[in-house]
Amino acid sequence: MIAHTPCISELRRALDALPAERQRGFVRLSTPCRMGSPLGWLACQPLFPRLYWRAREPGATRYALLGALKTFESLPALERDQHALAALGGEPPAYFGGLAFDAEAPGWPGYGGCRFVLPRIVLACGAEGETLTLNLRFDDRERAAELDAARAALDSLSLACTLPSLAPQAYTREDCPGRAQWGERIERLAAPEQRRATPKVVLSRETRLGGAPPPDPWALLDAWQARAAGCFHFAMQLGLDDAFIGCPPERLYRRQGRYLESEALAGTTHCGESAQERRALARALLLDAKNGHENQCVYQQILTQLEPLSRRLDVGEAHIVTLRSVQHIRRSIEAELHPGVGDRALLERLPPTPAVGGVPRKAALDFLREHEAHARGWYAGAFGRVSLDDSDLAVTIRSARITGQAVHLYAGAGIVAGSRAEAEWRELDHKIADLMTLLHPATP
Template sequence: MSALWSTDAQALDTALAHLHAELDRVANAPSPAALVRLEVSFCVTHLPAWLNAQTLLPRLYWRSREAGSIAYAAVGAAHEVASLDELRAALAQSGSTASDYFGGIAFDAAGTAWPGFGACRFVLPRVVVAVSADKTTLALNLRFDGTPHALEIARARDTLAQLVAARPLPHWTPTAFERFDTPDRATWCRWVEEATAPNALAQLPKVVLSRQTRLACIAPPSPWALLARWQARAPHCFHLGAQFTHEDTLIACSPERLYRREQRSLTSEALAGTWPRWVRGHERRNTQALLDDAKNDGENRWVQADITKRLSPLTTQLDVAPAEVVTLPSLYHLRRRVNATLTTAIDDAALLETLPPTPAVGGVPRDRALAFIRTHESHARGWYSGAFGRISRDTSELAVTLRSALVNTKGICLHAGAGIVAGSRPEAEWAELDHKIADVMALLGIA
């Protein structure tokens, strides 16, 4: 092992000794608080490598898209919730102690769930490593919610005993994949033609249809190694990972924020309208042309109008910024930011009950779009186009889980969607799906 990784091992030994001493102190306290957080300075060379080395589940990763954002890697669970009502109650019980829950929700709570993920799952991790520009910490969470104190402390010690230092990520050589698209191209074209028929558009002006691309192979890459390579190519995206079982890991580099909340201040966005950056002859697309394009602008305005309509009853102030173009490695997106001030009664559970799925991933009107999707799509979206992020009493941020990959021992499932509106052409929308998975396909060595 190199000196660099040996330093990580020494740092872990030092941190563990400190935390065990702190656990002794908590054990001897006459009446510890309901939630106890123990924190120590730490050193880790590479967060995805640290996660890859751990055996504890769940394993979670989160980093916001803003430069300088804190990156979080978490393992184990001090507490879990499986509904938004449970999340609301857990945050209310946390008092003044900082407690970050990490997790997400599915695109459609009534749809088919991915095994291990469910419709909603948020975790107060047992252990969290947080890396910022000026420090790195390792935190241990204890939750005394009726559990005997000695048992909770014993569980914490057991978790610490299973932590290991980071190791270099496994090398992966691009290999042959067998590709399966659901739906296939012919079926997709029929869907688009059905959705764009005049009588259909009169009832459903926009529906977002998705495709699952399954890449089967004998030895898929480590999901955490793939995430590390992917996030290097997408620095301006949200980076996330969730592994609840040994079979499946969700990773994503998403360009879209669902919302960010700081106390009562809220920021959301309408991200809809897409062009590839490169077209015939390899010339660069003109971003002003995307701003001027009626089809894409109309699609974006539907999303913005729906978000503002849903937020209006929850806010005391709301405004929308002018449209702008978001530049990604393979694509341009149209975005309008939405800024609001929440009423005092609104919490994260209320926001998650209200906002998703937005028309950027579902359609307009929502109920008819969901009915169309449930009737046509045979693959399980699961957490694709749902939401994932970090929630606490004071600040929360969630991304829409786009540009994602579900990795297991049999291969990789990629999902992509396209907004179908008046003027949508089946072949062009199929090509857009390929553009949206192009970055991860390139990482896998697939042209």
């Protein structure tokens, strides 16, 4: 317990001295602190849910989040809460969470199709240092009960622990679909009638690593994010035996007021063994007709989705994004939104993006609901931070779910005219290579 550390004592004093006139709407009490690793701090706390978020820009703030003042399982409920608190005055709060890939498909137990959390406690680690924040709200709850709940949350906090090492394990591997089924599905998509109905479908694969104890999810994320520069980092742990983590490169959108940034990230090649080979592969990727068509399908569909919400839309030139194991084609998209367009409208319209679902959306989702045997759950959904003033969310690719029995890795490939089953299978392996190396380089 850290009941007597200066930052906790300071928050207790601030809570006890909270003026009655401030006990209206959302209240944030903050103090400087020194907690060390936010992932190590999260790993040893007794409160759930535990969430983590860091945007991909260099120097972005790392948010470690504990407990829930309130949880929202639909976008309308989230929007109502945002406006209700805004009407009471004060600084608007930030909510963290996201969406499953397809709310109409079978998902992961306990996750639901939508989950946003207004956290009780926030550890923010940024360029200006570390800040510990206690959140309260005085709207639809009794004052004394809220103060008691806040004190109990502070009293429960533990010292940051040392994350366990990632001990090598002899995992067994099972892919769903297997190679033969993968080839059959690509053959089906290559049929002329199917290709006319769905020019692009993103097929995914679940790789299940079992037969050995799963790693600590926070230790795995800590090691993974050190290899994932230029990516978002996130985690959501709802209970001891279930966590969803990821280091995705793809932004769903970033909104500041009415200004929006999004992107089309589609078209993939590997990095090669040398800088010269990497540059050659990047040039070939930009010139490749199949990958260029895949990226075009994505950005055109995003423009179609954003057009009713926007006064202005601009698309940047195609360029290469180089990550540790793969390279992608990216086009930046900028928009000026119509007045009144907020996160609910954007999240109802944009995901699942064509980079992870397909084109046209309905036909692609219908195909996936019929032919994908595994549950995608929150893989290829969305995760991030939203507030009335600004929001930032990633597409939850390059992600893994760690349960009490196994590690579940997910990867997808856009299937268009010219796709070849063996090449797309290798692309899936490249996309999980970083995580596979961390878990065990000898895993078959």
